[in-house]
Amino acid sequence: LKEEQSKNPDESSESSAAQCPQDLRSVLVTSVLNLEQLDIDLYRGTHHWVPRTQRLFGGQIIGQALVAAAKSVGDNLYAHSLHCYFVRAGDPKVPVLYQVDRTRDGRSFTVRSVKAIQHGQPILICQASFQVLQPSPLQHQFPMPVVPQPEDLLTVEELIQRYLSKPDLTESAKQGLNKLLATEVPIEMKPVSPAHFYRFAPGEPRRLFWARARGYIGEGDMKLHCCVAAYVSDFALLGTVLLPYSKYKARFTASLDHAMWFHSTFRSDEWMLYECDSPWAGSSRGLAQCRLWRRDGVLAASCSQEGVLRVKPVAENSKL
Numbered sequence: 325l326k327e328e329q330s331k332n333p334d335e336s337s338e339s340s341a342a343q344c345p346q347d348l349r350s351v352l353v354t355s356v357l358n359l360e361q362l363d364i365d366l367y368r369g370t371h372h373w374v375p376r377t378q379r380l381f382g383g384q385i386i387g388q389a390l391v392a393a394a395k396s397v398g399d400n401l402y403a404h405s406l407h408c409y410f411v412r413a414g415d416p417k418v419p420v421l422y423q424v425d426r427t428r429d430g431r432s433f434t435v436r437s438v439k440a441i442q443h444g445q446p447i448l449i450c451q452a453s454f455q456v457l458q459p460s461p462l463q464h465q466f467p468m469p470v471v472p473q474p475e476d477l478l479t480v481e482e483l484i485q486r487y488l489s490k491p492d493l494t495e496s497a498k499q500g501l502n503k504l505l506a507t508e509v510p511i512e513m514k515p516v517s518p519a520h521f522y523r524f525a526p527g528e529p530r531r532l533f534w535a536r537a538r539g540y541i542g543e544g545d546m547k548l549h550c551c552v553a554a555y556v557s558d559f560a561l562l563g564t565v566l567l568p569y570s571k572y573k574a575r576f577t578a579s580l581d582h583a584m585w586f587h588s589t590f591r592s593d594e595w596m597l598y599e600c601d602s603p604w605a606g607s608s609r610g611l612a613q614c615r616l617w618r619r620d621g622v623l624a625a626s627c628s629q630e631g632v633l634r635v636k637p638v639a640e641n642s643k644l
């Protein structure tokens with residue numbers, strides 16, 4: 325894997341990305357992760373998609389924080405891990421400032437601390453670490469789960485369309501689903517087992533889905549792919565904790581912290597398998613973990629997240 329990582333960004337794919345028409349470029353690259361520099365180590369990020377909770381999407385804040393951190397390290401350094409706490413809800417009405425502290429530049433490892441700030445207060449604190457490429461004879465990984473290929477599965481949007489055609493759906497359920505369809509999330513997702521994914525029946529706290537950034541990114545910039553993967557990794561992770569509890573629905577959920585480790589090169593605009601599970605829940609909290617697999621079976625990244633989850637019983641006649 326390390327040898328593979330040593331393939332540096334390929335100039336020709338960089339230039340083909342630059343020539344790609346704007347409407348085909350991923351909005352994650354052109355907008356969400358395209359921070360404005362205000363001063364040395366100070367950046368401003370804006371929002372693209374805001375969840376129904378009207379608090380900023382955690383993945384966006386992590387992705388932007390990693391972009392800010394990556395801007396202060398050399399091209400020979402690769403992101404290998406990040407550790408974040410979400411300390412306040414993000415306000416979708418104002419931009420987020422990212423202040424980078426150059427904590428240490430070592431010979432092999434370089435650490436950055438990033439504070440995401442709104443209204444003068446931190447909403448996220450993040451440490452990110454980068455490493456120069458160092459080949460090693462120690463190499464192992466778990467095998468990738470065997471699942472259907474993305475071409476054989478339906479997208480979330482196609483599944484919602486199917487569900488909308490069910491005759492016994494309540495008007496409010498229809499409205500909710502149509503709202504979901506109208507939301508422009510910059511990620512494409514294909515659940516491996518849709519019934520499980522949507523909690524139609526209680527099941528083990530484990531779910532798998534294929535995901536990729538919408539639009540073209542290109543293979544050039546590995547740091548950018550890590551930032552996109554950080555964005556995507558927060559999208560369906562915490563919901564895994566709720567899978568065994570179909571009699572309850574979420575009243576308040578929010579991620580508390582998020583840690584991520586990058587193992588290999590990958591393209592976040594190509595299908596990756598997200599394998600999420602939750603080993604524990606208790607005390608109004610739940611732990612969720614996920615592994616991101618490249619299609620060819622290489623383990624690309626792992627992440628862990630703890631969240632607060634407060635639930636209420638589902639109404640007897642609910643169709644969702």
Ligand SMILES: CCC(=O)SCCNC(=O)CCNC(=O)[C@H](O)C(C)(C)COP(=O)(O)OP(=O)(O)OC[C@H]1O[C@@H](n2cnc3c(N)ncnc32)[C@H](O)[C@@H]1OP(=O)(O)O
Binds near residue numbers: 412
């Ligand atoms: C996809 C997942 C995501 O992206 S989530 C987005 C990223 N994460 C975040 O935005 C989290 C940011 N952090 C925070 O908002 C805060 O640090 C949190 C986690 C809320 C902790 O702050 P803290 O002041 O301790 O809040 P809190 O837990 O006391 O209250 C939160 C809401 O829950 C309620 N609550 C509280 N205790 C109880 C209880 N025993 N039973 C029932 N409800 C309870 C509080 O009233 C509060 O609700 P509300 O916000 O007032 O509606």
